[in-house]
Amino acid sequence: MAKFVKTGKRTIKALNTSSLPDIVFMILFFFMAVTTMRETDVMVTVRIPDATEGKVLEKKSLASFIYIGEPLETFQVMYGTEPKIQLNDTFKEIDDIQDFIAQEREQLNEADKTKMLVVLKIDRDTRMGVVTDVKQALRRASALKIMYANTNVERIVLQ
Secondary structure (H helix, E strand, O other): OOOOOOOOOOOOOOOOOOOHHHHHHHHHHHHHHHOOOOOOOOOEEOOOOOOOOOEEOOOHHHEEEEEEEEEOHHHHHHHOOOOEEEEOOEEEOHHHHHHHHHHHHHHOOHHHHHHOEEEEEEOOOOOHHHHHHHHHHHHHOOOOOEEEEOOOOOEEEEO
16 A cells, blocks of 8 residues: 655645625625715704604605704804704704705705605704794795604604
8 A cells, every 4th residue: 555645845725816806896885875974964952752653754855854952062152052943054043944945945856846845853852932933934935744753763753
């Protein structure tokens, strides 16, 4: 019977990396597809109350968000602690709501202008007088589809 004798050093074969760029690009495209960027930075404290019923917001692109609440601590030096109205990334007054609604309508295409929704994200400790003033301004701007956001971000309570 013959003996097997190992001659020379054994080397490890090189790892085939030809498919590595394909894998990296697939992962990159996956994260680009599923990641959503925050459109506005919330500058007010919004602790949304619980709701017993709700409806799913189907087309978020038709929604314009209005945040109402106490400014964050970094903004309290400049704006105080009274509830403020945030439209996009700036604090505004009630008189500015009509201009905001007009700008938001201009960004929509002609078919979706009548389907525009205004979502109110209101802190649970905000006085109802501020909310009533905002609703009156929305009425003057002919934004009659008003919704209140509840604890689940994607679920909205219709009015």
